Amino acid sequence: MFKNNITALGLALGMAGLCMSGSALAQSAGETEYMNACAACHGESGVGDGPLAELMTVGLPDLTQISANNDGEFPMLEVIQIIDGRSGIRGHGYPMPVWGQRFKEALSVEIGAYASEIVTRGRILALAQHLESMQQ
Incomplete structure (x- = not known):
């Protein structure tokens, strides 16, 4: 009986995780992508004070001010294009990592190849949504 209760509890916790809203999952995924791919240069808070920032040959933008610098609107498509490399932002003398x-x-x-394209687009969208959530 005890074993069944543990199994049921595990199942319930798993279902609760699946029931988490899509935006909460995307936010968590986006924050993870940010911390893994961006924070070293842009800093944990996005203001451009990461541990590698002092090694950069160009200034790092304050990512919390993207909306403020765009008349209060977050330019989602432009941000996505910067992240995926379709835009020519330069950092450290070379293009920002694509x-x-x-x-x-x-x-x-x-x-x-096809599945990786879908997953990659999802990761980039989650990252862009996280950047949007960081706006001041």
Whole structure:
């Protein structure tokens, strides 16, 4: 009987996780992407004070001011295009790391080219949504 209660509890907790809202999951995924791919340069809070910022040859933008610098609107498509490399932002004397390509390359061997494209786009969207949530 005790074993069944533990199993039921585990199932209930798992279902609760699945029932978490899509935006909460995206936010968590976006925050994870940010901390893994961006915080080293842009800082945990996004103001451009990451541990590698002092090594950069160009100034780092305050990512919390993207909306403020765009008449109060968050330019989602432009942000996505910067992250995935379609826009020519330069950092450290070279283009900012093209995260879309890096994400896709890491996955394509494991899950195939088409699936990796879908996962990569999801990761980039989650990251862009996290940046939107950081706006002041």
